[in-house]
Amino acid sequence: MARRALLLMVLLLVPVLVASQDEALFDYHALDLEMLITNRFELVASSSGFYANSVSALISWYPRDDYRQEAEYISTVPEADFEDGKGFFFEWQKPSKTSFLIEQSSRIKAKNEIQKITGKVEFPIEELDPYYSDYLVPMEIIDINDDIRSLASSLAKGEDDLYGVVFNLALWVQENVEYDLSTITADASQKASWVLKNRKGVCDEITSLFISLCRSLGIPARFVTGISYSNVNLQNDGWGPHGWAEVYFPGYGWVPFDVTYKELGYLDAAHIKLKDSLDAKEVSVNYSATGSNLEIKPGLLNASVTVLSHDYLVRPLLGLSAEVVVPETGFGSYNLLIVTVKNPNNYYLATKVALANVKELDIDGSPFKQLLLKPNSEQKVYWLLRVGSRLDSRFIYTFPLRITGERGEQAETRFKAERDGKLYSENYMKLFIEEEQAEQKPYSDFLILNCSASKSKLFLDRPVTINCSIKNMGDRTLRNLEVCLGNDCVSSMLAAGALANYTYSRRFDTIGVKNLVFSAENELVESSYYMVLESQDRPLLEIINITYPKSLSYDAQSQIRFFLKKKSTNAPKNVVVRLQHDFFEERWEIGELSQDYDFTVAIRGDNFRLGQNRFNITASYDDEEGxxxxxxxxxFITLDNPTFWQKIMVWLNGLEHKINNWF
Incomplete structure (x- = not known):
């Protein structure tokens, strides 16, 4: 019998996972890449009399530098002006042609690197720099509705670790939203709320839903556009446009999460980041033209990538060990594979492990497991296995079990099965599965929490009213229900079908994004609602560094120069700057003051009054409340020693000014 058992074991080893050559591209630590982006567009006459004074195009796609990617060079044809954060600006003055081709070539080094989060980041994020408040706002595609809020709150239940919450959100999207290129969504980007309702979408839409879930919990997240390699769609040698997310971790920065590729907290080296944005619908090329009777016919933005070289394969980061509950079973019996995954590193690791399929052995559930490991920790993952019941009774079967990690980690074990072996039930094997999840409280699904604030943005030390409600949709009375907004708690009773309202007043003495948690809990339920408020300082600016001559002769020229500086975190709105003199005025409309401005105004002595001339520099602006x-x-500038005839000219100038004012 031993010889026959050995023969079957060798045959069963054949189906173990074998990586293809294409998949190896994902597994290199670093790739040297050459990328070419091209765009062709045309001017089209809308009617007779067509002509163009100028044509321009702004390409916002270009390789960005971050912790895992560096552009060694970027060049364009024709030559273009570059502004960091915006892109390459191409311009043609009085063009004689109507067809335009622009090219951007670059060489990039991209790495498969973990963004290392070495310590626990508390959730919810109670104090957030107001700079990141834009990454919490619902957008046209990345929208937020009650269903998204409710789902996110349920997935965050009981978690106080930001990485754990973000991982739970990503995992839910991976497991519950189908990647589907056959739908209309391949060409038309759908809202996150649509994706949640229909449970399908392409990479952009799957990412949009993940970002919406994050933002609904007060977690800043942004959309990233780039190029990636896929061995599923081999058009253009497998390289094509792709979208993923970045999530902000206070104290660490932006962390990549590619839910479509199941790469959480890192990206493989075959990802090229080209742009980040607030929404998933931002265009990659902006065209403009001046002239008459013309239209712009935009063209597609095409990208091709060549792999110039690579370094070593990624190195294992985890330890894997495997065991089975019983070494021998009978035909049709259950067994349990227990794999211990150890993270010896001082940072978080989100990773995948896979069990190779083995003939005549059924795996309950997916052969893939995704898990989050805290620094210097370990977890167990389980596969429930069942031996086929119709095996040849003449043989003893040996089942080899091979487990692999995504960075080459491996573990192996085996067990045997024969006709007269002992049979183990499914329930018996489940006794060996350690319950690591928090106790679930199913009645929580019948509790609906909601909150709204009188204002989502408020000024320091100004009160805001928060109205919250709890609806008991179930058939049981909830007693000793602890209802809290943050640490402000009361004990309540909520009858079946009842609605309870709670009103709070809050004021904040520090600026930033405030994440408030409204919660209800007793022995039957545990539910939370997350609300984001932004505390702002009042807008403030100052006029500084004023330089001017103390005096000026009648026939001389000089200038007044000054700077407008933003002093507050909150940007002044509807800014209007004036320089006023009795005989003239200069006026500038700025809108929102997001940066400092430098003003230089030319002045001439022949526009002055006799003696001392006063110039008023004023800046008026609004806050968000109007x-x-x-x-x-x-x-003050003095007209210096005018002659007799110059005095007469000054007097006449003043008279003319008065007459003009009368009319």
Missing amino acids: HEYRMREEV
């Missing part, structure tokens, strides 16, 4: 503010500075 309140108006005004800043003013004065400078």
